[in-house]
Amino acid sequence: MSDVTAKPAAPLDEVMLAMDVVDTLRHRQDLAVRELGTDAKEKQLLDKLRDIYHHQGIEVPDHILREGVAALQESRFVYDPPKPGFGTSLARLYVTRKSWGKPVGAVLAAVLLLGVGYFGVWQPYQHGQAEQARIELAEGLPAQMDALYQTIFEETKVQQAVADAEALRSRGKTFAAEGNREGAEQVVADLTALRDQLRQEYTLRVVNRSGVQSGFWTIPEINTAATNYYIVVEALDSEGNVLSLPVLNEENGEVEVVSHWGVRVPENVYDGVAADKLDDGIIQINEVGRKSDGFLEVEYNLPVLGGAVTRW
Structure with a gap:
């Protein structure tokens, strides 16, 4: 066995009595501060505490009264709230999460859904449409102009049609290079009309x-x-x-x-x-x-x- 003998824990009722003494002193802080702040003996304070409990019909041993006075001086059984700070704020948020968790979660879910929809779907779609329009203007419409010109060149029986088609194609490619989509599309329409006019009988x-x-x-x-x-x-x-x-x-x-x-x-x-x-x-x-x-x-x-x- 160990040579050191552990001090036995105080019975629960004595702990409760000591806490009650502290609570009494806290509610009568003016008495405790005044008595402890003078040269009066500890016995005077103990007598007053004993008298208070006697009027309540409770007999409290002196060692419990002394334990309560000492606990008050040492701030035992007293809750000191934590100082304000980031950690304290996080802890309070965590404790109160049931009150704000669901609304905040719903808002975050909505924001996440909107973000995914905008950045994951809408923006790629818009970029794709813009890129498709750029390719069509830079490559598709000029290719249509070339094809229509070639058809007119092969099918016409009058030189005027070739000259008209060449002038239209040149103007249309200039529009395409300048980014003028409306002008380029109009040239395609004019070349199509010229081709159809040639084919009419x-x-x-x-x-x-x-x-x-x-x-x-x-x-x-x-x-x-x-x-x-x-x-x-x-x-x-x-x-x-x-x-x-x-x-x-x-x-x-x-x-x-x-x-x-x-x-x-x-x-x-x-x-x-x-x-x-x-x-x-x-x-x-x-x-x-x-x-x-x-x-x-x-x-x-x-x-x-x-x-x-x-x-x-």
Whole structure:
């Protein structure tokens, strides 16, 4: 056995009594401070404590009273709150986590979800769209221009179409190099229209049906001494279907897509068509011209003066 004998622990009831003495002294701190701060003997304080407990019907041994006084002086059984600081704040947050944990967790989850959506989905999508648009403008649209130009070059039967296509392609590639997407796309549309115009085939005939004029004349506002004569025509494809085509109106300078329009002709041609119709109500010579594949313009069978109107 060890030569050192451990001091036996104080019984629980004595510990509780000592704590109660400390509590009494704390509630009567003025008495304790005054007595301990003078030259009065410890016996006077013990007598007063004993008297206090006696009036409560409790008999407290002197050694318990002394233990309580000593505990008060040593600040035993007294809770000293920790000083403010980062660690203390973290500890308090941890202890109160049930009150703020769920709302804060929900907010953090929402922020995380938004962050993942924005940085993980939206931004990559936007960057991808921007990169795709850049590649299309730098490579895709110029490639379309080259392909359309090559098709026009191979299919045309007139040099003017090649010259027009070359001018359009050069302008379009300049737009693409400058980052002008709208201008580049318009050039692609113009080249497509030029190709489609080359491929068109139709016959231009004088309109000869009830309810539609076959010809008319007008006096231009800028020259009231002159008279303009027009015959009304329409374009029919190989199956007899009436086509709607873009026509430049010489009176207002606007292009309109119409199914029939007036072509300006010399007076003698106008009179010839009128006489043909008055003869038996049918225009025998009704073919004005023909648009063939590979050509840009109509090849006219009758003399025309190069102007047209879309309204009369």
